[in-house]
Amino acid sequence: MFSFDLLLDAVVSGVLLGCFYAAVSLGLSLSFGLLDVPNVAHPAFLVMASYGVFFLNESYGVDPLLAGLLITPLLFVFGLVAYRLYYQTFEKRGSDAGVRGIAFFFGIAFIIEVLLILQFGVDQRSVTASYIGKAWRIGDMRIPFRLLVAFAVAAALTILLTLYLSRTFMGRAIRAVAQDQEALRLMGADPIRIKQWAFGISTAVLGIAGALLIIVAPVNPTLDRSYIGRTFCVVVMAGLGSMSGTLVAAIILGVAEAIVLTMFGASWAPAISFAMLLGVLAVRPQGLFGRRS
Amino acid sequence: MMSPETEAPLLRISTLTKRFGGFTALDTVSVDIRPGERFGLIGPNGSGKTTLINCISGAFRTEAGTVIFRDEDITRLPPHIRTRRGIARSFQIPRPFKSMTVAENLMVALDFAVVTDEVVSSAQRRDTMMSILTRMGLASKAYVSTAKLSQVELRKMELARAMATHPKLLISDEAMAGLSSSEVDEVLDLLMSLAGQDITIIMIEHIMQAVMRFSDRVMCLEAGKIIAIGKPAEVMANQRVQEAYLGT
Amino acid sequence: MNRGGTQFWIGAILFLVATFAMTQIIGNQYPFFACYVILQFIVLAVAWNILGGYAGYVNFGTSAFFGVGVYTAVFLFKAAGAPLAVQIAAAAVVGALMGFALGLLTLRMQGIFFSIATIALTIVIETSITNWRYVGGAAGIQMQQPVAMEPFNSYVQMLFFIQALLVVLAVATSRYIQNSWIGRGLQALKDDELAAECTGVPTLRLKLLACVISGALMCAAGAPAAMYLQYADPSSAFNLNYSVSVLAMSLIGGTAHWAGPVIGAILLGTTQQLLTVTISSEVNVLVLGVMLVLFVVGAPEGIIGLIGKARRNRNEGEG
Numbered sequence: 001m002f003s004f005d006l007l008l009d010a011v012v013s014g015v016l017l018g019c020f021y022a023a024v025s026l027g028l029s030l031s032f033g034l035l036d037v038p039n040v041a042h043p044a045f046l047v048m049a050s051y052g053v054f055f056l057n058e059s060y061g062v063d064p065l066l067a068g069l070l071i072t073p074l075l076f077v078f079g080l081v082a083y084r085l086y087y088q089t090f091e092k093r094g095s096d097a098g099v100r101g102i103a104f105f106f107g108i109a110f111i112i113e114v115l116l117i118l119q120f121g122v123d124q125r126s127v128t129a130s131y132i133g134k135a136w137r138i139g140d141m142r143i144p145f146r147l148l149v150a151f152a153v154a155a156a157l158t159i160l161l162t163l164y165l166s167r168t169f170m171g172r173a174i175r176a177v178a179q180d181q182e183a184l185r186l187m188g189a190d191p192i193r194i195k196q197w198a199f200g201i202s203t204a205v206l207g208i209a210g211a212l213l214i215i216v217a218p219v220n221p222t223l224d225r226s227y228i229g230r231t232f233c234v235v236v237m238a239g240l241g242s243m244s245g246t247l248v249a250a251i252i253l254g255v256a257e258a259i260v261l262t263m264f265g266a267s268w269a270p271a272i273s274f275a276m277l278l279g280v281l282a283v284r285p286q287g288l289f290g291r292r293s
Numbered sequence: 294m295m296s297p298e299t300e301a302p303l304l305r306i307s308t309l310t311k312r313f314g315g316f317t318a319l320d321t322v323s324v325d326i327r328p329g330e331r332f333g334l335i336g337p338n339g340s341g342k343t344t345l346i347n348c349i350s351g352a353f354r355t356e357a358g359t360v361i362f363r364d365e366d367i368t369r370l371p372p373h374i375r376t377r378r379g380i381a382r383s384f385q386i387p388r389p390f391k392s393m394t395v396a397e398n399l400m401v402a403l404d405f406a407v408v409t410d411e412v413v414s415s416a417q418r419r420d421t422m423m424s425i426l427t428r429m430g431l432a433s434k435a436y437v438s439t440a441k442l443s444q445v446e447l448r449k450m451e452l453a454r455a456m457a458t459h460p461k462l463l464i465s466d467e468a469m470a471g472l473s474s475s476e477v478d479e480v481l482d483l484l485m486s487l488a489g490q491d492i493t494i495i496m497i498e499h500i501m502q503a504v505m506r507f508s509d510r511v512m513c514l515e516a517g518k519i520i521a522i523g524k525p526a527e528v529m530a531n532q533r534v535q536e537a538y539l540g541t
Numbered sequence: 542m543n544r545g546g547t548q549f550w551i552g553a554i555l556f557l558v559a560t561f562a563m564t565q566i567i568g569n570q571y572p573f574f575a576c577y578v579i580l581q582f583i584v585l586a587v588a589w590n591i592l593g594g595y596a597g598y599v600n601f602g603t604s605a606f607f608g609v610g611v612y613t614a615v616f617l618f619k620a621a622g623a624p625l626a627v628q629i630a631a632a633a634v635v636g637a638l639m640g641f642a643l644g645l646l647t648l649r650m651q652g653i654f655f656s657i658a659t660i661a662l663t664i665v666i667e668t669s670i671t672n673w674r675y676v677g678g679a680a681g682i683q684m685q686q687p688v689a690m691e692p693f694n695s696y697v698q699m700l701f702f703i704q705a706l707l708v709v710l711a712v713a714t715s716r717y718i719q720n721s722w723i724g725r726g727l728q729a730l731k732d733d734e735l736a737a738e739c740t741g742v743p744t745l746r747l748k749l750l751a752c753v754i755s756g757a758l759m760c761a762a763g764a765p766a767a768m769y770l771q772y773a774d775p776s777s778a779f780n781l782n783y784s785v786s787v788l789a790m791s792l793i794g795g796t797a798h799w800a801g802p803v804i805g806a807i808l809l810g811t812t813q814q815l816l817t818v819t820i821s822s823e824v825n826v827l828v829l830g831v832m833l834v835l836f837v838v839g840a841p842e843g844i845i846g847l848i849g850k851a852r853r854n855r856n857e858g859e860g
């Protein structure tokens with residue numbers, strides 16, 4: 001039953017899978033981790049982006065990754081509008097934003113699900129590209145190219161976003177707004193515009209993430225539900241708002257899922273991310289490396 | 294004026310230490326507070342005043358040291374038990390129950406904080422509530438939502454709610470911040486009138502005239518340590534206190 | 542207050558008499574199938590509101606409690622052929638224990654972290670049930686309805702009346718809590734937890750109490766569902782749609798008053814029943830999403846809040 005080869009296999013595919021999880025969680029790490037927006041619709045936005053990629057690939061034969069880049073500006077604008085709406089209805093009114101905000105985003109997620117069903121049907125959808133379906137063999141181990149692509153792109157995305165947050169003026173402003181909104185206001189910057197910009201980026205990165213999602217496996221309109229646990233698990237474990245932490249946490253989750261999958265079977269897989277999330281929350285109610293005391 | 298040294302303290306804080314991560318907010322603070330005393334607590338921003346209050350009222354767990362209140366070790370007790378034992382407080386930024394009226398805010402205190410074996414009728418409790426509000430000059434606002442109160446009314450409401458818990462020790466955390474000078478006098482007079490043999494008051498304040506006028510004794514904190522304690526004039530004259538305040 | 546109490550109980554008795562009369566007069570089974578679901582949603586929404594509305598802890602785990610109620614009944618029926626009353630009572634006990642455990646585990650978490658933890662709990666329990674072969678696993682399990690007890694003609698009519706009894710129990714409990722010191726304490730801690738503690742409110746204990754009561758009622762409401770459908774499977778019993786529907790019902794009706802969730806459940810439950818029959822279940826979910834967003838944005842206090850506002854405006858207009 002148990003063998004070292006199987007374990008090694010699980011760890012390798014877990015690491016690759018983990019990098020992919022990081023890619024789909026980065027945006028949430030910005031919006032929930034840094035901005036405190038309880039965006040449970042993040043996975044729904046992700047699936048929506050995947051369908052955008054699917055549409056371009058199916059209708060015009062555009063490469064999925066290129067398609068992801070093409071829809072990025074649209075998603076950015078979508079994020080700007082979504083945050084403006086959220087800000088007007090919740091943050092501006094003050095209290096209770098978290099509670100009603102989460103209900104609000106659940107409503108949005110349901111609406112997106114149904115619109116996708118009405119437009120594309122409930123069937124699984126996938127994309128075609130030269131690197132999908134092939135695999136790389138090392139000895140007995142077989143690593144699918146699609147996972148390697150996801151791995152490489154996810155790593156690049158994480159590095160880029162980390163650099164953006166630490167090296168550019170806007171990136172540093174975003175991190176500052178998360179820590180002390182008042183100080184930023186005193187310096188003459190408008191925290192709301194910075195937050196709006198940051199939220200735009202959190203949805204913009206979903207272009208590439210959505211492409212990876214549909215490259216890694218076929219998607220269906222209700223796939224977002226199983227990603228609520230994964231993305232929130234990663235972001236909370238990571239320590240809210242840390243990009244490198246997101247990568248590490250996602251790899252931990254990926255490896256854990258792969259090992260459980262190998263040893264106990266697929267039927268236990270959905271619970272892994274949520275069980276880890278529960279564990280983390282029970283030990284540290286504010287997240288594993290939460291920035292608030 | 295002062296109680297004799299032999300009298301047991303109402304509150305005894307011994308080597309209290311509180312850390313936030315690597316930052317030591319309170320460093321082995323020890324002080325006794327006598328029954329009936331009017332005790333002023335001063336210090337620059339971030340010196341640990343509010344942290345000390347939070348440790349006394351139970352909002353924070355402490356790393357080391359003990360808090361003894363009326364001969365009972367309360368260091369490990371949750372805040373609501375301490376409130377029932379007789380410790381009440383106001384908050385630096387007012388924290389009313391904002392979905393309730395002023396009267397309902399006080400009723401929470403009467404429902405939960407006051408432990409008696411006797412059956413208290415609702416009419417009796419209403420009388421208690423109204424008499425506290427009258428004393429605070431808030432009687433006309435009893436059935437007004439706390440969301441509609443002015444800053445000074447909010448401050449008074451918090452003191453009234455604290456008084457409704459029937460405290461032995463009342464802690465006022467900058468109850469005068471942000472008020473006009475006539476309002477400062479109003480609240481100060483109120484606090485003076487509450488103090489007495491039955492109620493001991495700890496007052497945190499930045500307004501020095503208020504502290505000087507109010508306190509029997511003043512303690513100055515800096516960076517989590519006591520740098521001076523004694524009669525108001527003595528503390529004000531202290532070299533280190535002046536340095537701490539002038540920032541030299 | 543006292544007159545209100547009498548009126549409430551007269552209303553409750555009239556409601557029970559009316560539902561009982563329905564079972565004796567109406568021969569067609571369909572109305573009972575449809576109304577059962579609405580009654581079930583009233584119990585769930587009222588129960589949810591005790592923790593979510595009064596205490597402000599937004600529980601997304603309604604489907605966890607509901608599903609555990611369903612599977613408690615399934616297990617007892619399969620293992621011992623237990624009668625319905627035992628199934629429901631056992632589900633209530635399990636729900637209370639589960640609420641207590643959930644409370645201990647999660648009530649130190651603030652706001653959204655609590656909500657996320659309840660979603661997590663739902664999936665973890667669902668996955669465990671999926672892997673439990675005895676109660677059918679992922680494929681689900683068929684249930685054979687026994688013969689209905691006198692004086693009911695059919696089992697569905699009986700389930701309908703029992704759910705009506707649960708409605709009265711849930712509403713009476715919720716109303717009692719709202720008007721008692723428990724309700725005042727919950728309202729205080731919802732407004733400001735630290736201020737409540739420092740005013741003498743035992744916040745953790747009150748939250749645990751709310752969790753236990755809410756959990757027991759939700760599980761009890763779920764227990765008859767397996768017999769109602771004559772079938773149970775994990776992905777429908779633990780469906781996230783239950784959680785979001787129930788939350789939406791409370792928010793739409795208004796969370797500050799016990800009547801809010803009742804109004805919301807009747808309104809949304811009826812709409813959903815009509816839509817499922819006339820159009821499709823997808824549109825049903827769409828309507829749920831749109832209503833949720835509209836109310837959260839446009840009427841944060843729900844219908845009860847709108848009524849209150851209208852009444853105040855009228856009074857001010859007159860005065």
